[in-house]
Amino acid sequence: MKYQGVPPPLLDAVLVLLALVDTWGNVDLGQELAVACALLGAFALLLRRRLPLTTFVLTLPTTLVTDAVFATLAALYTLSSLSRHRGLLVGCALTYSIIDFLPWPWSTLRVGELAGPNLVHLIYTLGTAAAPVFLGQLVQAHRELSLRLAEITKAREHERLLTAQSVLAKERAQLAREMHDVVSHQVSLIAVQAGALQVAGGDAETKEAAATIRRLSVQTLDELRHMVSVLRASGSRPTELTPQPSLADLRTLVEGSGIDADLVTDLPDNVPATVQRAVYRTVQEALTNVRKHAPGARATIQVRRADGTIRTTVTNTAPVRPALPLPSAHHGLIGLRQRAELLGGTISSGPTPDGGYELLLELPATDAP
Template sequence: MDAALVLVALADAWVHVDPGQRAAMSCALLAALALTVRRRLPLTTFVLTLPTALVSDAVVAPTVALYTLASLSRRRVLPACCALAYAITDFLPWPWSSMETDDLARTSGLVHLGYTLAAAAAPVFLGRLVQARRELSLRLAEISEAREHERLLTAQSVLATERAQLAREMHDVVSHQVSLIAVQAGALQVGGPDAETRQAAAAIRRLSVQTLDELRHMVGVLRASGSRPTELTPQPSLADLQRLVDGSGLDAKLDPDLPADLPPTVQRAVYRTVQEALTNARKHAPGASAAIRIQRTHDTVRTTVTNTAPTRPALPLPSAHHGLAGLRQRAALLGGTLSAGPTEDGGYRLSLDLPLDHEG
């Protein structure tokens, strides 16, 4: 595309510039070659193409440069000022001493000025439209990713609940009954009337103990529900926080001095709290940065996740509003508290306080 635009600009210079006019031809060639860096240096490219509009009728290079500047610049005033400068430059004759001052010339000059203003405004409007379309595409991609992430979290939550229910049933019912079988078999092994009965009771007891061991292992696997429905991985801990922060898609900083030797349940609660806070910051505060701090006192662990104000408006996303409620329930089960709310600078802060001596 860039090579094609350079060729079109050179063709425009060849048609509208007399080869005998060295100054005009030099400006036209410089403007055409400047288009090769229009994406990296849009303002510099426009400045280099502006003299072409003054000394010649070649307008392809400055028009393309103005469009590129408008499509890449985040500021609205700069493209408008550049468009006005282009219109004035294209309107003024060269040399300036050839400007006519009679009534007819002023009337035709006003018409020419209106035409140049329209010609300068067109690439700016087109560039802004392309920029808006590009940003909308990025927002749609972010929404799709957020929805997919939310669906994954929902599936993980449902799976974890089902596994926890199954683990409780196996622990409370099946394991209890197998334990009774093992106890009765042990009693029969000791007080059996004959050797054959005692041998059968010993076999029953041995198989019951093996079954209990397998059941305990299965209950442990079911309780340690992993991050994906098809995986059986251990529950996360503080050692996994840095990987979570790096993969959050935010400019997030984690306090490097993490407390050591915390109970596994506390570590899991801290991890899930940070995970939910980063997810909410990504959904509701686009462009914000986050800071995660974990402090340990004598008998309490405080986790604080603070994000700054968003740098661009957030689009409304579907949400079940269960994230904070689930965190509060988890904190209550561990004897702790969870608080969340906006900060004075427009950001958001989530704090979790958990005791270390809670028994649950």
């Protein structure tokens, strides 16, 4: 066993020294065989970590021919602390007990001597052999438990790290959606209004100020596009915003869009909140695209419910002037399609015969399972 703060080589040296002291106190130095066996057992302890079973076997002769048993018990303890083979440990313990119990040389053994007081000696020998085995198994269990606790602690740290990363990814996705749905919407409106002011301005100073506002708005949109792309790289599923818009905010959205648009809706108030948000974001994105790609066009927004399906249609006429070169991250329709799929609906878009454009969102009237 590796004790904390005690280097293994030093501990092995201490065990060898204790085995030599046991030899000096229990072995007649005049008996060469006994001394040789005791020295073999003592120095064999240096191999106990790498070859525990071999070390135990090498220490058995000292128990057989002498009363020095420290080396054998130390080797038995080491074997028990490192081995999982219970049968082997029982066999080694019984081997030690029998060798220690039987007298040496075995030729002096008499059957009658096995009864009486010697039975107590046998029980004592068995208990002596069992002690290092139990202690070694206890140390092994403690060591394995410590390793398991360390693994559990490491796993929990890893789990906490993954949880923190997941929360961060959701926050990034939420921020990306907010920047796209809210900030870019307002900035693009500023750019469109500035462009209109630049065209209709009566004096050079007004036109120059409008051009500056438009240029800065376009730069801001471009920077927002890069920021949204970075934030979306987290791979997290888009999250909703707080506070969330509803159908009651549609008219305010249309009136503030800067587009000549008509809103027709007949939806009741009991539409699920998730469906209301999806309809709002779809109309918002469609109006943003009209401002970007169809300047001067007229838009019609229809939100109706029929046969358990809520159908939102945003149609615009052909543009009356060239579109402004505003940057786009191309995430708008992708985000709308993902939102619709999560709610069990579909979204489609495409040009109309008169040169305009139409976007159609169909959602079930209830939350998707």
